[in-house]
Amino acid sequence: GQNIDQPTEMTATEGAIVQINCTYQTSGFNGLFWYQQHAGEAPTFLSYNVLDGLEEKGRFSSFLSRSKGYSYLLLKELQMKDSASYLCALWGLHSGSARQLTFGSGTQLTVLP
Amino acid sequence: DVKVTQSSRYLVKRTGEKVFLECVQDMDHENMFWYRQDPGLGLRLIYFSYDVKMKEKGDIPEGYSVSREKKERFSLILESASTNQTSMYLCASSLGGFTYGYTFGSGTRLTVV
Numbered sequence: 001g002q003n004i005d006q007p008t009e010m011t012a013t014e015g016a017i018v019q020i021n022c023t024y025q026t027s028g029f030n031g032l033f034w035y036q037q038h039a040g041e042a043p044t045f046l047s048y049n050v051l052d053g054l055e056e057k058g059r060f061s062s063f064l065s066r067s068k069g070y071s072y073l074l075l076k077e078l079q080m081k082d083s084a085s086y087l088c089a090l091w092g093l094h095s096g097s098a099r100q101l102t103f104g105s106g107t108q109l110t111v112l113p
Numbered sequence: 114d115v116k117v118t119q120s121s122r123y124l125v126k127r128t129g130e131k132v133f134l135e136c137v138q139d140m141d142h143e144n145m146f147w148y149r150q151d152p153g154l155g156l157r158l159i160y161f162s163y164d165v166k167m168k169e170k171g172d173i174p175e176g177y178s179v180s181r182e183k184k185e186r187f188s189l190i191l192e193s194a195s196t197n198q199t200s201m202y203l204c205a206s207s208l209g210g211f212t213y214g215y216t217f218g219s220g221t222r223l224t225v226v
Contacts, residue, residue: 008153033214041219042203042217042218042220043156043203043215044217045214087156089156091214099161099163099207099209100146100158101214101215103157104155105155
């Protein structure tokens with residue numbers, strides 16, 4: 001499969017800022033998604049990057065650099081409810097499969113009081 | 114809101130049983146997908162479908178089959194369940210344009226004993 005790498009676990013404090021990185025070894029994809037998944041629940045859409053640069057949505061921002069092969073998700077003003085797994089996924093990674101997402105294994109974020 | 118419904122939240126089956134996991138979406142999406150999610154491995158694509166009666170193998174199709182007789186329904190079949198198929202199974206759907214990625218069902222946690 002394709003290598004999409006994320007840290008397995010991260011811990012941060014309530015009110016802080018945390019950056020979750022996602023690196024990959026390909027330049028041939030259509031876009032990059034970030035999903036949030038709470039324990040025992042389905043993943044839910046957070047953000048989507050097609051072009052290089054920063055996409056901001058409230059407390060969450062996502063950045064993509066195709067030339068450097070990485071993305072990050074930035075969470076500001078952390079809240080306890082942000083404790084979840086964060087999944088990075090590439091769209092259209094495989095030739096002839098423009099509609100598929102390929103996922104990294106996820107980063108489990110724990111927010112401490 | 115798009116809704117993707119998986120028929121069972123929890124299932125316990127015996128080794129060798131034939132198992133059906135059902136997924137229904139209510140927004141006329143062309144694309145439907147079956148993933149399994151295991152700790153440390155992330156989401157791995159089993160099968161997908163872009164149209165009625167159409168199916169394509171994903172990354173880990175061995176031991177599984179699928180059926181899509183109607184646009185809204187995509188079934189995953191375990192022909193003879195084995196203990197290594199104990200996992201969380203997630204169904205997802207998306208529009209052909211794919212701007213906002215997938216909508217996931219709430220998942221089925223299958224235990225094979």
